[in-house]
Amino acid sequence: MKRALVLGGGVAGIAAAFGLRDRGYAVRLLEAHSWLGGRAFSPPAKGDGARPDNGPHVMLGCYEHMRALLRRLGTEAEFGAGEGLCLEYQSVGGPRLRLELAAMSPNLALPLALLKFPAFSLWEKLKICLGLPATYLAGKNRSLERWLQRYRQGTQIRAYLWDPLCRAIMNAEASQVDAGVFFKTLRRAFGGSAADAAIWLPRKPWSELIGEPAFDVLSAAGVEVSLGRRVAALQFEDGQLSGIDLAGGDSLRLESGEIVFSALPWHVLARLIPGGLPAAAIASSAILSVYCQTAERQGIPASPLLVLVDGEPFHFFCRRVAAPLGEFALLAAGAESLRGKSVDAICAIARDQLQRYFPDLPADADIKMQVLREDRATMIVAPGDERHRPPPGLLEGFTNFYLCGDWTATGLPSTLESAAESATRAIADLR
Ligand SMILES: Cc1cc2nc3c(=O)[nH]c(=O)nc-3n(C[C@H](O)[C@H](O)[C@H](O)COP(=O)(O)OP(=O)(O)OC[C@H]3O[C@@H](n4cnc5c(N)ncnc54)[C@H](O)[C@@H]3O)c2cc1C
Structure with missing residues (x-):
């Protein structure tokens, strides 16, 4: 053999x-x-807590090779997926916003959803619509930052659209990543059917x-x-x-x-x-996650995945499908500002950010936290x-x-x- x-x-x-x-x-x-x-x-759960992951992982419907592997392992059904892309946003002191793509090709649905999205002014919507075709012009070996400046994608557009997508896809900041690879990956996610663009979250x-x-x-x-x-x-x-x-x-x-x-x-x-x-x-980029567990119910969002707009150091809030309300994680992509900080300091920062984004959460809520840091979570696909x-x-x-x-x-x-x-x-x- x-x-x-x-x-x-x-x-x-x-x-x-x-x-x-x-x-x-x-x-x-x-x-x-x-x-x-x-x-x-x-890793194993600590005490009687829920078993965390090395960091929350999310898939998209278009992950065809990964889905084939999961089928072989008999675990593809252990995910929850929507009919198409739906993102929720929370800013400090702002309302919770939803960007939901209609069940049609995301190529069409994304611009339509962005046109209706209340966080953008008419002027910003125009700039996004002019920018979208220009994503095809983004050559390799240029940073995403350069592209964003060239097509005048201002602070608000970045905060709701490009920066969260860049962190979720590339696990780095726009100044660090190759614009060509970023947009090619976006096209793979949004160039097929609505189901291809849907986020897949695990139950286990x-x-x-x-x-x-x-x-x-x-x-x-x-x-x-x-x-x-x-x-x-x-x-x-x-x-x-x-x-x-x-x-x-x-x-x-x-x-x-x-x-x-x-x-x-x-x-x-x-x-x-x-x-x-x-x-x-x-070069490598880190991911730092804080897994939280609390019996408190007040102020905690029921959303499975939230973009924390302008969130620093934590960019995303997420939980497994059907997890209890009080079990969730905060995730810092890149996590540069947390480098060298003690676990206690990180927990205090996480608690402070939770309080700012979810002010109804009682300040003295008993929240058990577990910090997981992976220094080489992903490579950085830098220009060139x-x-x-x-x-x-x-x-x-x-x-x-x-x-x-x-x-x-x-x-x-x-x-x-x-x-x-x-x-x-x-x-x-x-x-
Ligand atoms: C916290 C975190 C969050 C992430 N989130 C997402 C996400 O949401 N979506 C997504 O698509 N991807 C995500 N990723 C990236 C994803 O996990 C990786 O891209 C993927 O798991 C890489 O798989 P791999 O098999 O190429 O490498 P690895 O998973 O690194 O596998 C390499 C294997 O080699 C073993 N190994 C290392 N050295 C040796 C040695 N000397 N001898 C023998 N064995 C060795 C390792 O133990 C490991 O098992 C995330 C990663 C992290 C860390």
Whole structure:
């Protein structure tokens, strides 16, 4: 039987292991942690609290590769999705606003919804309508900030439209990201049907949707899943990966014809490849989440997902589908201003922001908070960074070493869909 090793058991590694098994390979998957799922995992609950996630993850209806993986894991039905895109906004002291797209192609529905949206003046609506066609002109290698300035998308338009979308999609600020990749991703979300643009929120912790079922389904399919096996070094000879050293002293010698799929993150792989990868130049962006649990009901919004307009440091309020009212999370994309702060300081900042956005919440409400920070939550797709992303598939110059992972050149930012799609594309590149 042909043999394949998969390094890393996140979304990309799980999808690659299925793909290789389907192609008749005997597959062994090596994962450093004692769980599968990578960045989309859920640490254990503290005490009798609800199990949090490594940070809230949201999908869109257009995540076709990710949805195919969830179907394989039997968990696609564990999500709640609307008929189309619906966003809710809360500003300090302002009313709660809804931007709801009619059930028609978002290409049409989005401009119509923006024209009706009460946060924008007539002048701002005009600027948005003039700006939308110009999103096609945004070249690669320019920052989104430059585009926003060029098309005079002022403070209010940014606060309700571009900044929340940029943080949600790119996990960074407009000054940091490539405008071309941002708009291409938007077109993928809004260029199809209404259902493609709908937000998908989970009912359960992410580990129960990906990592835990993946262990069972992969094992049942005959994949050998080895947890707690950290790759410490890769040995290359004559354009081939010839051996893998594992932390703890073991090493694996590759058999003739054996292939290896790396589904490791950019920052790990850049260290393991002699001479590095261009990906070593890729910067990372953090996500910090504060999971809150309270018996208090007063002042807490029932919305599953709220944009906190001009929110600093927390940009989004979210909860799982059908979660109790008092279970929600605040999320800071990038989270630069929280760097180096203690857990107590972060909790105090979170409480203060909750109070400002939801003033009916009693000041002395008993709220249990759990802070989760992922320093390398996503890569930053900075202007010009596309050239640092190798395509998913056989790494140039090698005969048995394939790459996949959310950071490879899928054309998408670092997302679940990019990870799942990269695996499909790497499998399609099998020689
Ligand atoms: C808090 C947070 C919120 C996010 N929100 C969203 C969202 O809303 N929507 C969205 O689409 N995406 C979101 N993302 C991004 C998404 O989680 C990632 O893009 C995706 O999970 C990446 O999958 P991957 O398989 O490419 O990489 P990873 O998930 O990083 O998988 C790599 C695997 O390799 C393992 N590994 C690392 N080093 C070694 C080693 N030396 N040896 C062996 N194994 C190793 C890791 O343990 C891991 O399991 C979010 C990420 C975070 C952290």
